[in-house]
Amino acid sequence: MAHSILIMFHCNQHTGYAIGSLEEVFKRAAIEAGFDQHNILWSYRKVFSPEVNVFAINYVCPDDTKKLKKVLKEHKVSTILAFDLRHPSPIIRTARKMGTTRVVAYWGASMSSLYQGFKLILRRCQWILQAHAAPDFFIFESDAMRKTGTHGRGIPSRRTCVIPLGVDTNIFFPAVAERYAQKLFSIPINRKIIIYSGHMEERKGLRVLMDAMLELERRNRLEPVHLLICGNKEHQSKPYEDMLSNSEAKNHVTFAGYRTDVPQLMRSAYLGTIASTGWDSFTMSSVEMLSSGLPLIVSELQGLKETIENGVCGFYIAPGDYHALASLWLQYIDDIELRERHSKASRERAERLYSIDAQVTRIARTLTPKPVFPNEIFRDRELEEHQ
The missing domain is CATH 3.40.50.2000 (Glycogen Phosphorylase B;)
Incomplete structure (x- = not known):
């Protein structure tokens, strides 16, 4: 049986808005990273359209770890891509025990306040002491959001990257005199x-x-x-x-x-x-x-x-x-x-x-067993210059 990837959301199924776009991006990234479409699994806090590879798992609820264990075991999940996954997290401890080798956290919102001095030192100590319950890698959509991780939670910058949202320019395009x-x-x-x-x-x-x-x-x-x-x-x-x-x-x-x-x-x-x-x-x-x-x-x-x-x-x-x-x-x-x-x-x-194809490729690279960590791989030099 081929290994699977579990894509986890903390929200309900069919939330829409930007979540709907990210679902398609995550799916494409998983395929580009080498996962067969039949081995792409999904989880949400609540599920309204039950399917074979869709599960109701609330990953902020410790009681749902039993459900998670079952899914990870039955489907041989090697990789987890989780939206807004906090550190430390009980699901990461569970995933490690069940043989999952890679956990990537995708952050679409801020993590915490920015700290300095003693508070930041405490956060960094927390990271060191609870590293076993931390994702392997963090994706942020902007520099400001990345800073909430490195300066708000003490996450080492080498474990992070910035991947801006992408847009399908064939769907969103200008028109003359559209009424x-x-x-x-x-x-x-x-x-x-x-x-x-x-x-x-x-x-x-x-x-x-x-x-x-x-x-x-x-x-x-x-x-x-x-x-x-x-x-x-x-x-x-x-x-x-x-x-x-x-x-x-x-x-x-x-x-x-x-x-x-x-x-x-x-x-x-x-x-x-x-x-x-x-x-x-x-x-x-x-x-x-x-x-x-x-x-x-x-x-x-x-x-x-x-x-x-x-x-x-x-x-x-x-x-x-x-x-x-x-x-x-x-x-x-x-x-x-x-x-x-x-x-x-x-x-x-x-x-x-902001090409959606570039966004997909960058995310796919974070899902591989041995990604190259330097941030410039995930971010165009041109983007750096224009921010």
Whole structure:
């Protein structure tokens, strides 16, 4: 029986958003690393569509180690690739006992606060004392996220690499005069669409977007703008709709819900915005916007700001600064030449730095028994120079 790889997620099956994209990337990376497709196993906290190679394992729950043991034994799992796997972890101890030879942790969010001095020394001591319960290797999506591991948990830098998210440039691409969103949501064609796509958590800055729309109303500049919000489920949009309830701005905002047609919607947009106010990593939606040829305005936060080159394919704003955001929206609307120049630069940056094929290959290399550790293998020199 051939050896297998177990790809583990701490979330529920069918979570969607960026997890859906990563599932396909992880699958391709496993195949490129030499695993047969039939020997690629999956685990989630909860499973809604039971399949032969899909298991319900909550890897933060010690009680689920029995389930894990059974899977590892029956399928001869040699490698584990786990999303957001913390250190130390009981599943690593279990995996070692069951003969698993390689555990790779993929981190899509921050690990902990950054420490200095005595606290950092303690974290490094913890690493040494509990190394047997640590992953063999850590993948981070940005330099900021990597620093949370090396400076927040004392992880040796030689055990880490940065692999930015990749985008399929054949699916997300610019289009001339695309009117898909305008027709679908009955948005007047004279309005320029500003798009946000992603989670609706408070830290994602939806309130900042609403405040910027209200600011445009105060400036009497609402008419040329329409804000399209994608990603809300159930009643998640209500707090933000309430912010606009007594304003004209409510007629210039569309909450589109969770979408499967995001590429078409982005091709209909004029520019993109991610105005996060709390920690934000290197987001999938940001590289999708760049690949779609959208100038991108982002908060100057951690990994998020690594997405763009400020002043070349977009602009930074201070977190929460809706006045600056409103002004930048108008700047792009009033200066078509600027918008076109940044649009071209966005697409070029996505093609040059954020190829999904490169992402797959880099992850595949971390899954091999004896990967080469120097960080430059996993990261383009050009990417280093442009961050």
